[in-house]
Amino acid sequence: MQLGAPLDFGYPWWLSYGHLALALPTLALLALGLFRRWSKWALVPLGAIAVWAATVALLFHFGLGIDTPPPLPTEAFFRAGKGRVLDLGAGTGRSSIMVLRARPQATLVASDLFGDSFDHHFGPGEKPQDRLRRNLVAAGVDQRAEIATADMTKLPFETASFDAIVSAYAVDHLGRQGIKDALREAHRVVKPGGDFLLILVANDGWSKLAFGPLLTHGGTRGRQWWTGGLQDAGFQVVEDGTAPGTQFLLARAIQYP
Numbered sequence: 225m226q227l228g229a230p231l232d233f234g235y236p237w238w239l240s241y242g243h244l245a246l247a248l249p250t251l252a253l254l255a256l257g258l259f260r261r262w263s264k265w266a267l268v269p270l271g272a273i274a275v276w277a278a279t280v281a282l283l284f285h286f287g288l289g290i291d292t293p294p295p296l297p298t299e300a301f302f303r304a305g306k307g308r309v310l311d312l313g314a315g316t317g318r319s320s321i322m323v324l325r326a327r328p329q330a331t332l333v334a335s336d337l338f339g340d341s342f343d344h345h346f347g348p349g350e351k352p353q354d355r356l357r358r359n360l361v362a363a364g365v366d367q368r369a370e371i372a373t374a375d376m377t378k379l380p381f382e383t384a385s386f387d388a389i390v391s392a393y394a395v396d397h398l399g400r401q402g403i404k405d406a407l408r409e410a411h412r413v414v415k416p417g418g419d420f421l422l423i424l425v426a427n428d429g430w431s432k433l434a435f436g437p438l439l440t441h442g443g444t445r446g447r448q449w450w451t452g453g454l455q456d457a458g459f460q461v462v463e464d465g466t467a468p469g470t471q472f473l474l475a476r477a478i479q480y481p
């Protein structure tokens with residue numbers, strides 16, 4: 225096991241460092257302007273851009289922690305901790321590692337379509353499965369994980385074959401019908417009573433501050449919309465919450481009569 229190798233989730237540089245790249249030169253220009261006593265017509269906009277870009281850069285690194293596996297948003301998820309978990313849209317492994325670290329007795333299937341959406345997020349090039357596997361190894365959780373190529377709207381898994389499901393920032397990439405299909409498929413493959421932790425981009429003040437009108441995730445739909453979708457698919461929402469830029473819903477699969 226290559227413990228100690230760095231985790232590299234591979235989100236594009238502009239998402240990880242774009243705001244910082246703008247904050248640093250603007251702060252430098254602002255300092256120069258203050259030193260040389262530039263007019264307020266130059267200093268005020270420079271100051272506003274610098275403060276905005278620096279705030280969002282801090283949010284990305286300390287609030288969203290986009291380049292590190294986050295903690296579980298709720299300890300209530302899969303409290304039993306022993307069994308088989310499915311990650312829908314695992315990408316380069318951030319959400320899979322989050323669960324495997326928090327639940328050391330669990331095994332997990334990290335599933336993804338590994339298609340255009342993967343390349344869009346993480347860039348083309350190396351085989352996507354290799355990038356995911358390398359992070360699982362670097363996190364020391366690869367012995368408990370397997371990788372599966374799967375479309376979450378049409379899962380190639382047997383009914384009731386997982387004890388819990390997680391999905392982070394992935395279901396909200398699908399269109400209305402895709403979301404409906406994915407939630408129904410999640411309900412089909414999880415055992416009755418099993419947990420589904422759905423993590424989404426939130427259209428909160430932080431996201432608006434960072435992206436303004438450029439925010440396009442389906443996560444911009446609110447808590448009520450997602451609660452309704454989960455209920456229609458056969459889940460009962462037992463908890464929901466927020467973190468900067470994020471909303472999550474913890475749902476439990478109800479058995480159909």
Ligand SMILES: C[S@@+](CC[C@H](N)C(=O)[O-])C[C@H]1O[C@@H](n2cnc3c(N)ncnc32)[C@H](O)[C@@H]1O
Nearest residue numbers: 313314315318319336337341342375376392394
């Ligand atoms: C923003 S990434 C999230 C990755 C990871 N869960 C995380 O938290 O960093 C969204 C992922 O969803 C995957 N995805 C999009 N549509 C999918 C589909 N229909 N079935 C399976 N995965 C899909 C993409 O390939 C991509 O890896």
